[in-house]
Amino acid sequence: MDETDITFFKDGLRLDGRRADQLRPVKIEVGVLARADGSCYIEMGGNKVIAAVYGPREVHPRHLQEVSRAIVRYRYNMASFSVEERKRPGPDRRSYELSKVSREALEPVILTSFFPRSVIDVFVEVLQADAGTRTAGINAAAVALADAGIPMKSMISSCAAGKVADTIVLDPMKEEDNFGQADLPIAMTPNGDITLMQMDGGLTPDEFRRAVEMAMKGARDIYEIQRQALVNKYSQLTDPGHVEAVVQ
Amino acid sequence: MDETDITFFKDGLRLDGRRADQLRPVKIEVGVLARADGSCYIEMGGNKVIAAVYGPREVHPRHLQEVSRAIVRYRYNMASFSVEERKRPGPDRRSYELSKVSREALEPVILTSFFPRSVIDVFVEVLQADAGTRTAGINAAAVALADAGIPMKSMISSCAAGKVADTIVLDPMKEEDNFGQADLPIAMTPNGDITLMQMDGGLTPDEFRRAVEMAMKGARDIYEIQRQALVNKYSQLTDPGHVEAVVQ
Amino acid sequence: MDETDITFFKDGLRLDGRRADQLRPVKIEVGVLARADGSCYIEMGGNKVIAAVYGPREVHPRHLQEVSRAIVRYRYNMASFSVEERKRPGPDRRSYELSKVSREALEPVILTSFFPRSVIDVFVEVLQADAGTRTAGINAAAVALADAGIPMKSMISSCAAGKVADTIVLDPMKEEDNFGQADLPIAMTPNGDITLMQMDGGLTPDEFRRAVEMAMKGARDIYEIQRQALVNKYSQLTDPGHVEAVVQ
Amino acid sequence: MTNVISEIKKDFIYNLLLKGERADGRTFDQYREISIQRDVIRKAEGSALVKLGSSQVLVGVKMQPGEPFPDSPNRGVIITNAELVPLASPSFEPGPPNEVGIELARLVDRGVRESKAVDLEALCIVPGKQVWIVFIDVHILDDCGNILDAASLGAISALLCTKVPASKFGLGEDYILPIRDLPIATSAIEFNDVLMFDPGVDEEAIANTKLTIISTIEGNICGTQKSGTGMLKPEQVYRIIDIACEKAKEIREKFLEA
């Protein structure tokens, strides 16, 4: 990532008018798919991402079964038309890595021991990409897990911080991601336990701390939106017990 | 498919001297392979196609097994040298589609419930292609199934009709297929039950009916040749029972 | 392989100063890897090859199991940086063939019936290539098998002979291999039972015999080095029984 | 458990059919509610989200200059791909398209191609050298039955709002992709001699024969495909064609020509 002649700030505000510590608009809808056991659609800025959860269900092929717990699979996939230049269908090296770290971001809160020998499948489709698809995907996937009634220790919320023009900013958009100095996505529980942390670019140890703290603040804001989306869906239900359990 | 300056008819006859409703020469040989359980070689015009049947036999991998019936697999494959420009070995999207519809053309008459948990494999190799390889393949495969002693409700016969220079023609050859206005391959039982129907190009509903009827007429003619080929092979046998059953 | 203007001999010696029937320097180290059950590193001239043996162990996928014996797998692989022009990672057609003939060179001496339903995996990585990687790989693999304690009827030793400037030479190096007239690699037991024999180029039947005999002489010399390497490793052990058995 | 439920469902639908009814109260030739949202993906040159009852299909069109095929040097290229991603159905699996996905993509492609909806000659930039490549990418989001009709409708809808991105490649001003026909695919299943249009996913599960008819503005047929392991009488074929062309006309007028 190179700095270029781009002016990232004008009158103290970012290219899209945000303050340094401000999220892009977030919209979350729960239960948007009929076939999936749980699903969620999210918009974070220009990102449009949909997540579905299937399971717990039987594992194929069998030899992947674990005797004492459910395995979790996570498939991050970009639609061919989701990016500026058409992407060839199918997974590439980037999507394999993102699938791995996203799965590892969610697995710590899933009570996999409840479902030995089974699988919980999480499928994330990026329909439109605008920097931050992995965090959007994790946010949608966590809500979809709750919507599917998968028992979880807590919600997971994800957000990135970045560095542009030597300033730490929250939730970088495309231009800030492409030409910025660093990107640091995290995912965490409402308690602040970190389940995903990646970073690339260049940060001093002090900047690193400030970026982590800003990303955590963003994740907490997103958590409120996730919670509200689930409450909205389940508020009419007579027994919202498992939802409460999820978002405690 | 575009019309071009090609003159498709001369003195009421087609480029190869056929009438509009005439088949190309057909030659069928039964039992041409030693290893296969049943086999058939067919020439339809310039097409040279060979079919083999293996089975009923064990299914690998196991998870494809069906508890109440045999599964049927059909693999349509073109030899690299079968076409004008060398084809890369291995299946392409076209051959996947043709394999699917060809399997679905034969499966309705195969008594799969006789052989639970097993597979009937049909392999079709196009050695030389000249328009109509899918219909030739189905015709050969149906005879090979009979040759393998697979119990069938009836024979399946396949033929295409086309439209060239606004005329409906039977069994289009290469030039008519490449530059014609429509192609409509069908497969059917001797009773006229249709098991394959595809079409591309442009036909009015009325032309469509006439094309279907012409293709059915062609299929009936082919059925006679299939039947004769089987009778020729099995006429010396003391107990031709299962052949009779097949072609009745 | 074409002859070119290269002068292969000067004062009766080869480009690297060897006599026609002389091996390149050979260095063998046993037990160089911690994770593998047996391992061996070999240098033969400029070749640097490492072999590992795992097993007998469980077979995956299951359907490859043999009820009465262990199966043997052999994977010959070249590191991307092992050759002049970077090689794409992963197996190519050449490595599939070499893996097959190398496996068939070792399997005759492995007592596979001792380990029904299991697999003995032999992995060979070519780290630097300089003509003769298959023979180097087999030599290393045979020692690694012994190091893994796999019961064997005898050691296997491998060497090539070639023809350059109408002369039969032992253990061709890169230039002799690229521009020579023939290459004949063999593998054999210390008793002279041949387990690998390939050849390409052009040899009269008489030259063929002389090349086989020269290659067998080379293999016998390599056998001594293999034996010594194993003795060196196991000489301190109180019970060197299985080593003795191996190299007897 | 899932299988038991699905067997019960099948029996339920089966018994309804014998009484001449459908589970959701539709008549046999009635489509579920259709909605089309266009231009939903800003990064695509054209896009459409089609809902057919609960089935959801998103189609994106991307365009870029590229080389023509040697045998049609003056014509643009259409490449149609379908992803039956595992998000959309418990029966879809990750991996490259299987024969079901390939058949679907090829049928969508056939409708666009054989109806000559896109003027390929108009997509030539430099004869023999450079033409527009039109990628039609079908992304199935929720398979509640009859995704082929939805995908086909999504493809023509997305093409209708596709803007040729000429300026992005220094090839003049952007312009709307000219569309000359509006092919519509309509599919029916046959069961016990009943013909049902726009089958839901449970109806698809009990019937084993489907016929798809793709028809044009003129009321001509530009593509058909029988799928499934059953048989059809010629009269059934003709009956389906008659209704299919009528249904296609209704859908076309209501959603594409409005």
Next chain:
Amino acid sequence: MTNVISEIKKDFIYNLLLKGERADGRTFDQYREISIQRDVIRKAEGSALVKLGSSQVLVGVKMQPGEPFPDSPNRGVIITNAELVPLASPSFEPGPPNEVGIELARLVDRGVRESKAVDLEALCIVPGKQVWIVFIDVHILDDCGNILDAASLGAISALLCTKVPASKFGLGEDYILPIRDLPIATSAIEFNDVLMFDPGVDEEAIANTKLTIISTIEGNICGTQKSGTGMLKPEQVYRIIDIACEKAKEIREKFLEA
């Protein structure tokens, strides 16, 4: 069931061998009946259907202009491929060539290449830019044993009737591909110190060692390959070579030089 039959067959052949006999009455160095039909595929530049007893192999040769390899800018390119399609044997599986198919293709290729049967320099069109690519495609149709010898014989037979399609590519008139040598592969299996040439499929199943010798018009050896998990004494190798060169001469004179 199949396996039981095949075990009985094996025992039968085994017991015959111990008596010095073969199941079909042949002597140990006798080939099954050979037939070669050339030019059977009109779409190929050259083709041959070889029958070796019941084994059937079809070889097609296609040619097209293409780029030379950087390290041989003035030489044509030979690409040999073999398809062991599942039609030919219950033990062949669909999918890309496995190690058996790859070994077969590479041995056929080795015979053609190492005997210098095709004058690669003569296949240069524009030095460094354009040369003829010769595709030799081996299609196994029926594997009743010893398909390698049949494939190798098919390849040279197809090459012998290959017409270089120069006019099709605007490169002058078509001409017969010049062939300078006639490599013949002959294979023997070893069993109980008996050497049997041209093994049938059941004989292959009981022996576990095979040696293939490819020899030229001059009686020289241009390729050998031991395959299988057995061993051979040097004397056995030399014995096979002597007979192999003799057999190759007979086949060459009878079928290729006639």
Next chain:
Amino acid sequence: MTNVISEIKKDFIYNLLLKGERADGRTFDQYREISIQRDVIRKAEGSALVKLGSSQVLVGVKMQPGEPFPDSPNRGVIITNAELVPLASPSFEPGPPNEVGIELARLVDRGVRESKAVDLEALCIVPGKQVWIVFIDVHILDDCGNILDAASLGAISALLCTKVPASKFGLGEDYILPIRDLPIATSAIEFNDVLMFDPGVDEEAIANTKLTIISTIEGNICGTQKSGTGMLKPEQVYRIIDIACEKAKEIREKFLEA
């Protein structure tokens, strides 16, 4: 049997950890013995064999001219690949890189790329046309734990001795690849609130959280990655960062700046 032994091993290590000890007597932030041999592969432009305790990783660097990416026409290209060949561990399988191998390659790549260790502008030959492609190939030979740190150290070590093969391609004289930074990856696992650097393979098996920090000469952080299915408190992250930068400095000074 293997599994029983490994369970016993795990218990042993677990119990040691509870006592504040490691199986091999190291302190929690102590690395195993490191050795680096450079230029071990003559055929590579640069190479290094790194031993980290018993873990062994060989990295080779190859360079060749090629085309730049369209969006960076004046910059060289780095392509990093990692082969977790089955020779190195009973848990590695043949085949294309899985997600573990891909993650490792991408992290090694990220260290080199984000630290700007290689001056990509200096690798431009003809702007927009020809640049140097740098292939960094990581070959894991023996996985006794923490192969990422070893691979990362191997990559920068191999780059440090890489000679640009200009003369081979007629592009002037060979020269040493200029290196501007020395990124070092240091990884720690968390277990029961204990942070252990440079985990051995058994330690990796019991902990389920790892954090990797890649730091530069300046002491800045150019890459981090949490892996595994556990969680980390922010304070743990900061603690790891502090120690990691210190450890990286020690390793850099001892092995790369010597």
